[in-house]
Amino acid sequence: MKTIVVDDVQQNHATIQRCPQIRPQIRPLWATAPQIGQPTEIATGLWLLSLPLSAALDHINVYILEDNQGWTLVDTGSCVPLCQSALENALSQPPFGHRPVTRVITTHFHPDHIGLAGKVCERGAVLVTSRTCWMQTRLLTLDVHPVAQPHEIRFVQNAGMKGIELEAFRRRSPSNYAQIVCPIPAAYQRICEGDTLQIGDRTWTIRMGHGHAAEHVTLWSEDGYVITGDQVLPGISSNLSVHPSEPHADVVSEWIDSCKRFSRLASDDMLCLPAHNIPFYGISARCQQLINSHLTVLDRLLKNLSQPRTAIDCLEIIYRRSLKPHERGLLIAETIGYLNHLYHQGLIEKEKNLENAYLWHTR
DSSP, X not given: OHHHHHHHHHHHHHHHHHXXXXXXXXXXXXXXXXXXXXXXXXXXXXXXXXXXXXXSSOEEEEEEEEOSSSEEEEOOOOSSHHHHHHHHHHHHSTTTTTSOEEEEEOSOSSHHHHTTHHHHHTTTOEEEEOHHHHHHHHHHHHOOOSSOOHHHHHHHHHTTOOHHXXXXXXXXXXXXXXXXXXXXXXXXXXXXXXXXXXXXXXXXXEEEEOSSSTTEEEEXXXXXXXXXXXXXXSSSOOOOOOOTTSTTOOHHHHHHHHHHHHHHHOOTTOXXXXXXXXXXXXXXXXXXXXXXXXXXXXXHHHHTOSXXXXXXXXXXXXXXXXXXXXXXXXXXXXXHHHHHHHHHTXXXXXXXXXXXXXXXXXX
């Protein structure tokens, strides 16, 4: 059964490659991105606000929706002064300043999406999100440690980290989640797959994605707007990392399945409102592109596993460049995601060496 899943994906990939003429065109809404900190009206009652991030990905798009008694905010930015100042400044200006934010919808638990939700909710807004997002955020904001924990050390050891790099990892001060995510409310409104939300004059249907984050909320309006968070992005791909607390997860399968489902749900005239980069038309085409991209990586990785390799040995095979030290942690976790996928499909095997690292190889 596992092999059938791979074959199914490969058949879809082949169909996409053979029939480029039937793919709808991907069309950005604008030629250039909106100015950071300046709300941009997309449609009546719907604004995009790009907030600054102090990272390689230097912004996040949050969305402001006109509601009956105030405003609904979808995602919030990280809980850092630069982002908080930009959000507060935008919400204090017309047309937003005369009415409060009454709801905060968060797509998933990553800091740039939920970091300021607690701050906004302190002023009376209700937090609306999935149960998984709420629970993970509550857990991680309380899970504060001065050094790497045993399961995190075991995770990187299993990936092949050793010597000076492993010792540095043991001693490092973790970038604690709670440093950039404000505490969220103890009570919230849960949303599930297929639920509908009435926000102003629009009805939005909730569709859950998986892989990048469990129960990743996306919102689909009846008049053709789709807020996708990080689940479908233009120009870049969602990171598919395995978390040390769930080291054997097959996040790649979860994400591909979500992409295929969203591709079927979408029509060519729907406008994708992503968390990063410029809104665009062509959700189905973009989902197909993203699946292709990951299949290409998986093919390349599989071809290089005729000899046993650790996850760290696979980094340059996947990313085809030398990685900077600060990149390695996240990309090791994504590499394990690719390897886990091939393993769960029955295409590769693994066993531990004397240094407690998994060696991955073809059957």
